Amino acid sequence: MARSISISRYRNIGILASQDAGRTTTTERLLAVARQGGEGRGAGFDASAALLAPENIRAITLTSAATSCEWRDNRINIVELSGAQRAAADNLVSVLDGLVIVIDAAAGVTAKAEIALAMARRSGLPRVVFVNKLDLADADLSAVMADLTADCPATPILVQMPLGAGLQGLADLIDLQASIWTGSGFDAPPEAMAIPDADREAATAARRGLVQALGLGDSEISAPALRAALRQAVLLGKVAPVLCGSAFRNRGIAALLNAVVDYLPAASEIGGLNAHDADGLPVIVATDQDQPFVGVAFSEIAEPGQEDLTFVRIYAGTITAGSEIWNSVASHPERIERILRVRANEIEEIAEAQAGDIVALVGLKHTNTGDTLCDPNAPIVLERVPMAPIPASAGHAKH
Numbered sequence: 001m002a003r004s005i006s007i008s009r010y011r012n013i014g015i016l017a018s019q020d021a022g023r024t025t026t027t028e029r030l031l032a033v034a035r036q037g038g039e040g041r042g043a044g045f046d047a048s049a050a051l052l053a054p055e056n057i058r059a060i061t062l063t064s065a066a067t068s069c070e071w072r073d074n075r076i077n078i079v080e081l082s083g084a085q086r087a088a089a090d091n092l093v094s095v096l097d098g099l100v101i102v103i104d105a106a107a108g109v110t111a112k113a114e115i116a117l118a119m120a121r122r123s124g125l126p127r128v129v130f131v132n133k134l135d136l137a138d139a140d141l142s143a144v145m146a147d148l149t150a151d152c153p154a155t156p157i158l159v160q161m162p163l164g165a166g167l168q169g170l171a172d173l174i175d176l177q178a179s180i181w182t183g184s185g186f187d188a189p190p191e192a193m194a195i196p197d198a199d200r201e202a203a204t205a206a207r208r209g210l211v212q213a214l215g216l217g218d219s220e221i222s223a224p225a226l227r228a229a230l231r232q233a234v235l236l237g238k239v240a241p242v243l244c245g246s247a248f249r250n251r252g253i254a255a256l257l258n259a260v261v262d263y264l265p266a267a268s269e270i271g272g273l274n275a276h277d278a279d280g281l282p283v284i285v286a287t288d289q290d291q292p293f294v295g296v297a298f299s300e301i302a303e304p305g306q307e308d309l310t311f312v313r314i315y316a317g318t319i320t321a322g323s324e325i326w327n328s329v330a331s332h333p334e335r336i337e338r339i340l341r342v343r344a345n346e347i348e349e350i351a352e353a354q355a356g357d358i359v360a361l362v363g364l365k366h367t368n369t370g371d372t373l374c375d376p377n378a379p380i381v382l383e384r385v386p387m388a389p390i391p392a393s394a395g396h397a398k399h
């Protein structure tokens with residue numbers, strides 16, 4: 001049986017981008033780098049080859065609903081979100097706790113990217129931004145930063161500085177260290193080193209700006225203290241750390257994984273959820289592994305010749321394969337035949353799953369997207385937190 005992970009070590013995130021910004025490439029690289037334990041470590045993960053194997057076809061379909069990886073002893077569940085599929089994506093966003101917004105540095109903040117940013121604003125979720133494609137000659141980070149600054153109330157704050165033409169390296173503005181890619185292959189690991197002399201002054205000034213933007217007077221603040229302050233500001237929705245990279249060239253991916261763990265909320269940090277019990281009385285569901293089970297079905301996959309799958313976000317308690325749960329919207333019992341976890345191109349069968357996790361269930365027959373699933377002995381219905389309404393003008397945006 002898979003070892004259980006504390007709810008404080010789950011990150012449930014959406015990767016949000018407009019078409020072609022690199023959402024799929026970024027997701028694949030996150031999974032690959034997490035699997036290798038770092039950039040350029042171990043055997044390269046050839047996503048395209050792995051995905052072509054017939055036995056993996058089903059995993060690809062499932063990966064499009066939700067997939068997961070482990071990083072620094074945390075489990076990161078990832079859902080790809082398209083800014084264009086507004087209603088469907090808004091539904092998915094409601095089961096996530098944080099967002100990674102991918103912006104194409106060469107295309108800039110286009111009308112389509114604006115739609116993705118608007119979705120992030122409506123969700124109110126804490127977010128980090130990944131400025132992708134910085135390897136391209138026409139990448140323009142300052143233009144992206146200027147446009148993102150209009151995306152109040154989360155002020156974008158650069159936490160890295162690209163080094164050299166074509167993204168030869170990245171300077172981390174928090175610990176003032178550089179990663180430089182000296183090898184030529186896409187899978188070459190970066191070398192950790194001091195920030196080169198030519199860039200040191202700019203990096204130090206940028207770090208001072210970062211410290212000031214957080215309202216911290218002391219520019220001598222240590223890296224861990226700065227990360228902690230940044231985390232607080234992100235969780236409050238005040239700032240959005242901006243990371244730099246090239247998913248295609250496998251650069252900046254480990255830093256992005258670190259940012260997800262360091263800055264985006266754990267499943268234990270989202271607070272209680274509003275619900276009502278069988279008598280219609282309001283109750284608060286605590287996001288706790290020791291409470292009775294509560295989850296939400298958020299995606300269904302039905303393929304010819306395959307078992308139907310229901311993806312579920314678990315907010316409280318534990319479920320085990322073979323057990324009975326209660327659909328409190330359909331007022332119908334359901335039996336969990338099997339529990340599956342999707343990791344990149346693999347499907348893993350697990351015996352139980354706990355609060356904080358996202359898994360796929362086999363065997364549910366009466367459940368629709370959005371239904372509350374719970375312990376038969378503690379029936380409650382979650383109140384869906386409505387997202388802020390879509391402004392009428394956004395309805396005319398082209399996508």
Ligand SMILES: Nc1nc2c(ncn2[C@@H]2O[C@H](COP(=O)(O)OP(=O)(O)O)[C@@H](O)[C@H]2O)c(=O)[nH]1
Pocket residue numbers: 017018019020021022023024025026132133134135136245246247248249
């Ligand atoms: N040069 C460059 N191309 C990239 C990068 N990331 C993605 N691409 C390319 O951009 C195109 C769209 O990428 P994809 O991940 O499919 O975007 P999605 O539509 O957002 O899922 C593909 O041709 C990718 O190879 C990058 O960092 N640099």
Ligand SMILES: [Mg+2]
Pocket residue numbers: 023024025
């Ligand atoms: Mg894609």
